[in-house]
Amino acid sequence: MRHIVNFQTDLLRTFVSVIDLGAFTKAGEALGRTQPAISLQIRRLEELVGAPIIKQVGRTLLLTSEGEMLLSYAREILRLNDEAASYFNRAKIAGVIRVGLPNDYAVAFLQGVITEYTRQNPEISLELHCGWSAEILDRLRADELDIAIAMVNGESTQYLSRSWVERPVWAAVEDIKFDRAQGIPLAAHPEGCAYRSRMIQALDAANVRWRVAYTGSGIGGLQNAVINGLGISALTRYTMLPGMRILDEKDGFPPLAEIRVGLFYKHPRLSDAGIRLVNHVIARLDEAGVSGDPTRAHVELVRQ
Structure with a gap:
């Protein structure tokens, strides 16, 4: 019989919170735990993985290669867990969701997907903000947006949940x-x-x-x-x-280079309504055949 490792959702939630919020202390504040308790959970998770997942250089938190891979799975597990919990608790889906869409990408399809969700959930107020990808990601970091869709480059993989490739x-x-x-x-x-x-x-x-x-x-x-x-x-x-x-x-026109587009959000900051919207968008992307492998999503650097 094969050995099965169970990744507890509370450990994964702590891990994602540390990465998304950028510090052990901030993760502890968000989860109602002390910093030593957060550190203990990260060590427990590393025991399950069998390798370090975070290393600290000065005031900077860096993910190891194992941590990058684990983060991709952790986001997916928590996303589905929280959607299931919301469904079975019959939580009322309401509130304001602030979504950023880029000027430099075809937003018509995604606008339709997002407005479809709000029509299905009339208690939700949607705020759409359009701008350049770099500006949108800056606003997400500043907690001015809940969800962002933006171009992905080597420097903008923080908070990345899912990515896909478009060829213009x-x-x-x-x-x-x-x-x-x-x-x-x-x-x-x-x-x-x-x-x-x-x-x-x-x-x-x-x-x-x-x-x-x-x-x-x-x-x-x-x-x-x-x-x-x-x-x-x-x-x-x-x-x-x-x-x-x-x-x-x-x-006489040469092929255009591919563009990678990503779905970004801070899991600890996202409401039940936001989690359901993320799941709705991912489902529609999967149906359209444009959603990429979630294990390609990774965070390279988080500053404390």
């Missing part, structure tokens, strides 16, 4: 005409946008001339610019509109 496509109006000698007319978000940088990098690598013909911060503005023939843009397939077509290498 070149989008143009079906009958577009342009003079390559004058440069490919681009419709793009302002500087700093991941989609804009990928368009420029791809064209520069292929030695294709380009020029920015339209700049706007909203996805609707880019769609209108493409439909009206003002320029070519990088969109996702979710934001392609009737009358648009995809340009590829046969049209």
